[in-house]
Amino acid sequence: MFVVFRCTDCGRFLYQEGGVETRECPCGTRVEVSGAVAVAEAESHREARALVRALQEEEMGKAHFRRYG
Numbered sequence: 001m002f003v004v005f006r007c008t009d010c011g012r013f014l015y016q017e018g019g020v021e022t023r024e025c026p027c028g029t030r031v032e033v034s035g036a037v038a039v040a041e042a043e044s045h046r047e048a049r050a051l052v053r054a055l056q057e058e059e060m061g062k063a064h065f066r067r068y069g
């Protein structure tokens, strides 16, 4: 199982295979998976990656809407 969660620092969506305790975010923060808020679960690496992309796009869409709305 893979868990999708947000970086506790920058809020970026990340995913990590279940059982792994930390994940280093591209922003440089080492996120404790157990301490982060899980937003979704996925069965496979591929599904997790697709979820992260969808969530990120949704977030960017909202930012876009705020900026021009």
Ligand SMILES: [Zn+2]
Residues within 6 Å of the ligand: 007, 008, 009, 010, 011, 012, 025, 026, 027, 028, 029
């Ligand atoms: Zn981060």
